[in-house]
Amino acid sequence: MTVKTEGIIKIDKELCTGCRRCTGVCPVDAIEGEKGQPQTINVERCVLCGQCVQICSAYASAFDEDIAPREQKMEERNMLPSVKEPLFASYYTGHAPTVKKVLVNNSLFTMVQCAPAVRVAIAEEFGMPLGSLTPGKMAAALKKLGFNRVYDTNFTADLTIMEEGNELIKRVTEGGVLPMFTSCCPAWVKFIEQDYPELIPHLSSCKSPQQMAGALFKTYGAQVDGVDAAKVYSVSVMPCVCKKFECERPEMKDSGYRDVDVAITTRELAQLIKDAGIDFNGLPEEEFDKPLGTYTGAGTIFGATGGVMEAALRTAYELITKQEIPDVNLKLVRGVEGVRTADVKVGDLTLKVAVVAGLKNVIPVLEAIKAGKADFHFIEVMTCPVGCVSGGGQPKVLIPDEQANAYTNRTCNTYVHDENMEYRKSHNNPEIKKIYEKFLVEDNIHHLLHTKYTPRR
């Protein structure tokens, strides 16, 4: 059974000029139409990466009397009526009004998680320089909005490293399917399900950090706060449009309820903050809530391409060799090239790893695997150009020249944040140690933190 993608990313026929700049960035050729005519999205092929939304410059003029009124379009797009920003032809369905309603519903206990990439971009929507690092203000804003618990995806990023690290070691030592691919990018997962379903066994069985967090919110989280899991409402804030699709996948209800009730983008969170009249720039720095809001530098670098790999290596090294890693900064997996490879010596084992950024760049790797010529143990794949910091749900840069600056600054500050964290390795996260002691026993782990995939061909 497939989840309908129709309705998540759409092209407004009234606004689309048929320039087809979107087709230049679509990694799966999902956009169809004649030059000069309004385009349509093939929902079967679309992986919801949202790069078309980022590049579209066909804006709706406020003075155009031949198009539907702005209020009508905003309603169609499910946007908060208070939003003033211009509308473009390519857009994603919104969920901010849903979150606004939920926040004033006193019978619900709301828990929120933000992806690592959100904290290096959200301030841009308030006029701060591109890439400004504002985790403290982000947490403060979420508290002011009224979320009961301000948790963080970075905690479950750390958790993903524990699970995925163990899974990798198991596959390497017990002859499991290799190379193993990361599975945190839902657009990449949908792509492999629809174009290379025979390679599904190569995907890590780990859920994404978003989905792990959702499952834990309504089990462990409900326990910690002594609330009825049925009353927990789970929200995620993502730099990504595809997370809206991921949270609605039918199998993602291992908590007994929908693990993540709604996913909004970085832009939508900024809109909620403005709608509530909160002065983001004037907010004091606040902390994330424990236990599910505590994270390490390894968790936060998930937002940049190579970050998942680096985080995994930091932990794999120490778990396998039982020694401290000589340099915690693994620059050999950082960078912006589409495919990076490295041989990493971990004790007696040489781990052959690869990092792919930009979904199109994974195709030669997949073909090599099919031909039996891919000599790798572990491969990180991110759909968006430089990883999640360049996601389809991130603040949309107005002037094309500045987009490169935005990506560079967001990436740079992701690593700055990592460098200043108290803990920089997932296995050292005290709340991670605690959750394994108190809650994550064998059955729970598999049930809540791992998943199965759906061939779509």
Place this chain on the structure above:
Amino acid sequence: MNTKLNSFVVADPRKCIGCKACELACAVVHADSDGKTVGTVETPIMPRLFLVKTAEVTMPIQCRHCEDAPCANACPVDAISQVDNKILINTEACVGCKTCMMACPFGAMDLVPKYKDGQVVTQNGLMSETEDGLVEKEVMLAHKCDLCVDQPNGPACIRVCPEKALELIVPKQVKRKRNVEAATNFLDSVKNFFD
């Protein structure tokens, strides 16, 4: 006497894909905001160049900075002048009479509301009668390409066009280049006509 001709920006209709990146960039660099993202935009997008998109042609149209600018000659309050080889509007003087819009043969002139700090600016005296009573009327100003006179990097539209369809025309240079090309190309015709 200054016979240096005014430069202007013009698009190549063979290259234009109708994406409106030029309109967006134009509006953004002229708005009084430091924001770099869509989320920071709180006022309508008001470009000074206008995409024409029909079955026959797709290209933006903007001011030609005419030497005998009809808009300037038509303006009853002398709000339009030539400064440093650009035809510019002094918005303080503009009364919104729209004669310049009628005068311009290209349709390059528009009349738009004035915004400051994200809010529309209203007039001191003139009110509008509406169903809800008297309402302040926004200030309306003439508005056209100013060759990005206040921008450090020159015309924004040229920079952002993904197809490099926009070009700054320096008329005397274009003329001279064409002269040389015409003469060089003529060599081929010579022996088949004169001899």
Place this chain on the structure above:
Amino acid sequence: MNTFVVANPNKCIGCKACEIACAVAHLGTSVATAGFIDAPFSPRISLVRAEMVTMPIQCRQCDDAPCANACPVAAIVNQDNKIVVKPELCIGCKTCIVACPFGAIDVVPRCQNGKEQMQMSLNVITKEGKENKEVMVAHKCDLCAGRLGGPACVEVCPGDAFTLVKPEVINDSIKNKRLSSALDIIGK
């Protein structure tokens, strides 16, 4: 077909006598020496001195004149087998300059009876203050319409490089070439 003047680059010596003759012929007053000229010197023909070629370029009086088609105010018209600018209609927008593939049209101050005309309203603002702007109009070869003796450039060229190409000149040329081609084919 329209008539036009064109130079033979093999005969051109680059002396610019044509440019001078052109400017003088259009002054509207009679002048004998250079010292007499106090109006703007605006030839409608431009000498090109490039690496491979030296020759003057002037309007080709195109039958589908791009300048005329581009003009927003219909200031360029076909008149008596030539393409003519009507300066009283011209607004100096320069679109014709961009349109002309030869660079044969320019925009220059308008002179009547040796004096520059000034615009009604458009001022130029400089550091020194405000001053009226002169009227600028499009300007190109007009085949010296109204001049006794026809085109001045043709008359004055010391190398006899110009040809006044009337329709019959081209038509004869192509007839001859067709005949030559046929004869070549049969081996004659």
